[in-house]
Amino acid sequence: MWESEATRESLPEQERWTEPEIDSAEERYEASSPPRRRRRGVWVMLGGVVVLVIGGSGAAYLGQDEDSKPARSAKKLPTAGVVRTDLIDTTEVDGTLGYTSGSAVLAEGAGRLTWLPRVGDVIERGDRVYAMDGHSVPLFYGSTPFWRDLKTGMSDGRDVLELERNLLALGYGDYLSVDEEFTSATADAVKDWQEDLGVKESGVVAPGDVVMRAGKLRVSEVEAQLGAPAKGPVLTGGSTRQRITVDLPVTDLEMAKVGAKVTVKLPGDESATGRISSIGKVAAAGKTNSKSQTGQGTENATIPIYVALEKNSGAEKLDGSPVTVGFTSAEHKDVLAVPVNALLASANGTYQVKVVNAAGKVRTVPVKLGLFEADMVEVKGDLSAGMKVQVPRS
Structure with missing residues (x-):
């Protein structure tokens, strides 16, 4: 508040307030202006760009929205x-890894069993399958079993051909002509083979002297006992090829194509690859999902899918193991x-x-x-x- 004229006159001269002298129009304007305040700005969004307008200065700050700024x-x-x-x-389905089903090996001798293999043993051509009266009964490869005595003077036949093929593969009969005719050369090869077996060198091969199979034999079950008569079932043997059996729902059957590649998860977090080797032709009814129903139901029917593992899969020692198979669905x-x-x-x-x-x-x-x-x-x-x-x- 300004003091009155009387009051101002009563003050000493050095304490009196006096109007400042104004030399120019610019100074006169400044003197009449109110005290300065800090400038304030207004943020405005223009076309996705944030603009800060600062009053009185014309200055602006440009920002950017989320989709255009190089955000920190x-x-x-x-x-x-x-x-x-x-x-x-892929669609994953549980399966079981095992070996192909085998068939019974029958003994046809007159003696007693003196040696038997163990479950899991793999028997190759020329190896003994079992022993009778201390003598080995070896494995031969072939599709035609011996059904008669093979000897000089017999009629030609495919069983003779199978005999000569095996003798030659085992190193007997260097000059043997492999055909369906039993010749003196065949008899000589037989005698050499019998000598190494430790049996009578008769030159005659009887049906029970060998076990005939298509290839290697893997023992899956031993049924006979040592000392028992060498008659009837001795053991069960199958192929050494592993395969996976998957019971695939028939509704997913379009995923399974013979020769198609699949992925396999093995026990122990190991993985392997395989291919569908065959597809079953007979479906099995699945269990119903309803608690009020019992028995089997066609809505959950499955069909067996067989998968062959690629070589060197590392699963050779696994038999009857659970696995998971991934089928390509798209x-x-x-x-x-x-x-x-x-x-x-x-x-x-x-x-x-x-x-x-x-x-x-x-x-x-x-x-x-x-x-x-x-x-x-x-x-x-x-x-x-x-x-x-x-x-x-x-």
Whole structure:
């Protein structure tokens, strides 16, 4: 508040307030202006760009919205590449790994059993399958079993051919002519073989002197006992080839094609590959899902699928083991894919990914999803191979 004229006159001269002298129009304007205050600005959104207008100065600050700014958080998030690849959708079904079913080995001698193999033993051509009265009964390869005595003067036949093939494969009869005729050369080869076996060198081979099989024999069960008469079933033997049996629902039968490649999960987190070797022809009724029903139901019927493992699968010692087989149900080639955790879900059920360019700018791209495989998913949208998409930190 200004003091009155009287009061001002009563004050000493050095304490009186006097009007400052104004030399120019500019100084006169400044003197009449109110005290200065800190300037305030107004933020305005123009076309997706944030503008800060500072009153009186004409100055402005330009910002950017989320989809165009090189956001600090976007730079800190890791990224993964959009890749072009092949994706395969698989359906996994449990199965059992084992060996092909075998058949009984019959003894046809007049003596007693003096040696038997163990379950799991693999018997090859020339090896003994069992022993009778201290003498080995070896394995021969062939499709025609011996059904008569093979000796000089007999009629020609395929059983003679099988005998000569095995003798030659075991190193007997260097000059033997392999055919269906039993000659003196055949008899000589037989005698040499009998000498090494430690049996009478008669030159005659009886039906019970050998066990005939198509190939190697794997012992799956021993039925006879030592000392028992060498008559009837001795053991059960099958092929050394492993195979997987899968009871596949008939509703999924379109996935199974003979020769098709499959993936196999073995015990111990090991994996292998195999191929479908054959498909069963007889379906088995499955159990019903309803608690109110009992017995079998056609709605869950299955059909056996047989899978042969690739060589060197590392599963040779596994027999009767549970496995999981992956059948290819769909395959998409040459598609774009991103990691599954790059997907952003919207409330309306759609998906997007955040694409980051070389300058660090981020934009949202809507995508449609295709096949899933492991941690990758097929995507369709405004994308190309080599782009970078944001992924959350692991």
